Amino acid sequence: MSTINKSPVPAAKKGPSFKTRLSNAFVTLYNINNFILRFFRQAFVPPFEFKEVMRQCYETGVRSFTLITFTGFITGLIFTKQSRPSLANFGAQSWLPSLVSIAIMRALAPLITALIAAGKVGSSIGAELGSMRVTEQIDAMEVSGTKPFKFLVCTRVLATTLTIPILATYTGFIALLGGYLNVSVNEGTSYTTFMEQVFEPLTFVDFVASLAKAIVFGFTIGIVGCYQGYYSTKGTEGVGKAANGAVVTAMFLVFVEEILIVQIAGWFR
Known part of the structure; x- marks a missing residue:
């Protein structure tokens, strides 16, 4: 009778324990805190990189x-179109x-701008700096002897913090323009009357x-x-993970900050 040699089955690799994961989470939080504090220590101390910020x-x-522009206009147009039937049921x-002004100016304009920026700008920053890191x-x-943190990090965070509010304001007015076109076509409302009711x-x-x-969204997207x-x-795998991590983390934090700021603003109304 022939004997069958049974090779030992390799044991499945165990993942990190809960204790290790918890320790890594606290280390990550510590590193993020140091990263943010380092930004504030260097961003407002000369020499200033005005050209790079611009x-x-x-x-x-x-x-x-x-x-x-395209996203803001479509948002205002579609939101107005979808809201009309509900108000028409009550003759309102x-x-x-x-309704359009409250939804857009209070929530949609900054939120949509931040989500677009997180996908476009956040991923670009993560991939660019990741590529520079892995290529040494x-x-x-x-x-x-140069200061890469000040030149690479501080300038980008300042740029997103300054630019996102401008883009959000622009998005709001473009969305209102899309809403006005829809209202004007269906109700014949004049531009003056529409703007009076908007504000x-x-x-x-x-x-x-x-x-x-x-401002908070812009800072979050830049720092993340x-x-x-x-x-x-x-290596190159890390560049892809950096870009993906920048988008996912920034979007998650944007939603969390949206909830917190809405709650705080509600206390003052």
Whole structure:
């Protein structure tokens, strides 16, 4: 009888324990905290990289201009179109401009702008810095005596923090324009009447909250993208993970911040 040699089955690799995962989570939080504190320590101390900040503002704002315009216009148009039947059931079509203005200026304009920027700008920052890290360009800058953190990170975070509020304001007005075209075609409302009804329900708190959202969203997108790219590893695979991590993390934090700011703004209304 022939004997069958049974080779031993390799044991399945065990994943990291709960203790290890918890420890890694706290280490990550510690590194993120140090990264943010390092930004505030270096961003407002001379020498200032004005040219690089302006270049990054151009990359963040101007290159996103077409996409922001198209998305904002479609958002206002579709939101107005979808809201009309519900108001028509109660004979309240005249409330449509007020409804559109509240939805767009309080929530949609900064949120949509932030989500687009997280996908376009955040991934770009993560991939760019990740590529520089894995090709040792950042290490070379550190050896040469320059300050790569100030030049690469601070300029990009400042650019997103300054540019996203401008884009969000522009998105709001473009969305209102899309809403006006829909209202004008269906109800024949004049532009003057539409704008009067648009700004009537809005208060100072609404504008401040919307601006605060855009600033916080811009800072979050910049800091997350820079962190993911600046500390990326594992070669080209790490570059892809940095870009993906920048988008996913930034979007998640944007929604969390949206909830918190809405709650805080509600206390002042």
